[in-house]
Amino acid sequence: YEFLWCEGLPFPDSGFSSEVIKEACTKFVIKDEDTVTVSYPKSGTHWLIEILCLIHSKGDTKWIQSVPIWERSPWIETDRGYKLLKENERPNFLSSHLPFHLFPKSLFTSKAKVLYLMRNPKDVLASGYYFWATSKFSIKPESLEQYFKWFIQGNVPYGSWFEHIRGWMSMRHRENVLLLSYEELQKDPRSTIEKICQFLGKKLNPEELDSVLKNSSFHVMKQNKMSNYEMLPESSMIHSPIARKGICGDWKNHFTVAQDEAFHKVYQEKMAGFPKDLFPWE
Numbered sequence: 001y002e003f004l005w006c007e008g009l010p011f012p013d014s015g016f017s018s019e020v021i022k023e024a025c026t027k028f029v030i031k032d033e034d035t036v037t038v039s040y041p042k043s044g045t046h047w048l049i050e051i052l053c054l055i056h057s058k059g060d061t062k063w064i065q066s067v068p069i070w071e072r073s074p075w076i077e078t079d080r081g082y083k084l085l086k087e088n089e090r091p092n093f094l095s096s097h098l099p100f101h102l103f104p105k106s107l108f109t110s111k112a113k114v115l116y117l118m119r120n121p122k123d124v125l126a127s128g129y130y131f132w133a134t135s136k137f138s139i140k141p142e143s144l145e146q147y148f149k150w151f152i153q154g155n156v157p158y159g160s161w162f163e164h165i166r167g168w169m170s171m172r173h174r175e176n177v178l179l180l181s182y183e184e185l186q187k188d189p190r191s192t193i194e195k196i197c198q199f200l201g202k203k204l205n206p207e208e209l210d211s212v213l214k215n216s217s218f219h220v221m222k223q224n225k226m227s228n229y230e231m232l233p234e235s236s237m238i239h240s241p242i243a244r245k246g247i248c249g250d251w252k253n254h255f256t257v258a259q260d261e262a263f264h265k266v267y268q269e270k271m272a273g274f275p276k277d278l279f280p281w282e
């Protein structure tokens, strides 16, 4: 397996061309009524999408149980996103792993709401190792050690985690942008869901909120065929489970002390200049 290169960024090779990605990146029109989930892969993207869908349907599970997650909130930079470019009727929920500099510029003049989801990069690394090692659409690391090196170099799908977060952080003061973290969702899912509701201008009663919480939980999501990609045939591009372990700090079960030190050093260099309290890790 190889990467698909587009605009200098490695993409997973999911069977569509760099022209498709490029056109989606440049021509996609983001509308004021859109809600866009943006994240680096393996940050908990599907979890957040499920939460947004459940908030939208006020805790009713009909939608999440009848429509695949990739149709409820399509990915901009895919062939599906490319088709949506040409459709007038399209969902208002969108998702993307694109780095800031490749994102459709129409975002910046729209009032669309953007939720940027981040996660401790060490957990992103561990999660990504398992995902790509068993995936059918990207280069496969042979060991965590190998993947560790690729991750630090940015030689992984969607490029460098550090560049991704640095780019999107420049949007953090905009009132139509909400920063969220996997860690706060784990620590206090109820308050975080309430915060998301407030940002979206949605009001839920306590029972509706309870349903959002319950039905977006790891165990329920893992069983939802419309969210866990079981709907796709075995032979398809997504093979690795999206819901794997679902905890914070799994990196501790994988990094050696030397790797942790090496990671820390790179992190300090690459993230210099950002206030530490911006991130719920380290």
Ligand code: A3P
Residues within 6 Å of the ligand: 039, 040, 041, 042, 043, 044, 045, 046, 047, 123, 126, 127, 128, 130, 216, 217, 218, 219, 221, 242, 243, 244, 245, 246, 247, 250
């Ligand atoms: P792990 O591999 O650490 O378990 P993404 O959706 O961006 O690909 O992220 C996948 C990660 O989110 C996986 O992390 C997965 O287990 C976790 N995840 C998915 N659904 C979750 C949920 N409902 N609650 C907590 N974590 C979840």
